[in-house]
Amino acid sequence: MALAVADAHVDVSGSLKGKPGPILLLGAPGAGKGTQAKDLAAKWEIPQISTGDLLRTNRDHGTPLGMKAKQIMDEGKLVPDDLVNEMVAERLKQPDTANGYILDGYPRTLGQAKWLDEHVGADAGVLPVIAVSIQVGYNELLRRITGRRNCPVCGTIYNIYLQPPKVDEKCDLDGTPLVRRSDDTEEVFRERMRTYDSQTAPVVEHYRAQGRFEAVDGSKPVNAVAAEVEAAVARLRGSGTEKTEKQNRV
Numbered sequence: 001m002a003l004a005v006a007d008a009h010v011d012v013s014g015s016l017k018g019k020p021g022p023i024l025l026l027g028a029p030g031a032g033k034g035t036q037a038k039d040l041a042a043k044w045e046i047p048q049i050s051t052g053d054l055l056r057t058n059r060d061h062g063t064p065l066g067m068k069a070k071q072i073m074d075e076g077k078l079v080p081d082d083l084v085n086e087m088v089a090e091r092l093k094q095p096d097t098a099n100g101y102i103l104d105g106y107p108r109t110l111g112q113a114k115w116l117d118e119h120v121g122a123d124a125g126v127l128p129v130i131a132v133s134i135q136v137g138y139n140e141l142l143r144r145i146t147g148r149r150n151c152p153v154c155g156t157i158y159n160i161y162l163q164p165p166k167v168d169e170k171c172d173l174d175g176t177p178l179v180r181r182s183d184d185t186e187e188v189f190r191e192r193m194r195t196y197d198s199q200t201a202p203v204v205e206h207y208r209a210q211g212r213f214e215a216v217d218g219s220k221p222v223n224a225v226a227a228e229v230e231a232a233v234a235r236l237r238g239s240g241t242e243k244t245e246k247q248n249r250v
């Protein structure tokens, strides 16, 4: 998993060339981390690693980890650090992470961030972890979360307010009835936001203090946010000297 520093560079247009290395997408529930991570991972040919998706897969398969996580997830709370760290450690052993990866929804606590620093930084000369936070206002997040539906067959994501399917509650591609994540209710959203503010906000400060952090405006259209995330990653992987005060602000 050693990612040589010399392998990442920024070309004259400001685009990232070479190995992207470890990239973290931070942001509140509904900020669009999953959407952005999926698109950028495909573009850079590195895996998207979503701890929420990994936990849901474990839950749906009834593994010991999934059984421990189920109730915690349904309540909008965080699964204990040691369980999540172990799951991430296993995933990072896969050879597809050699050129980098996008972690989506991890780290969510200072303990996870410190664990990751040690875990990834174990080899001298590896690319440092960089973090980009996608910022969206509370009311917009609420609308995104409570309106979110997905097709259980093909995975297409809809929003009944912002991006509705052609036929109510049915997938446009295969007609399957859409489902809602059990934690996408308003009540659980409020708890997830409380958890985010108390436990995940310090993670932002952790990376900002080390100059490995930028924030982008996630209220813009998906493509515009993607361009901003990409530019932020390129700056963080470059000299970082062109970073402005505004870009470094939450």
Ligand code: AMP
Binding pocket: 029, 051, 052, 053, 055, 072, 073, 074, 076, 077, 078, 079, 080, 084, 104, 105, 106, 107, 108, 109, 112, 183, 192
């Ligand atoms: P997400 O899909 O990222 O919104 O995650 C859904 C739920 O999975 C969260 O509300 C948590 O209960 C749990 N979860 C996901 N990632 C983590 C993490 N890094 N640490 C602890 N719990 C997590």
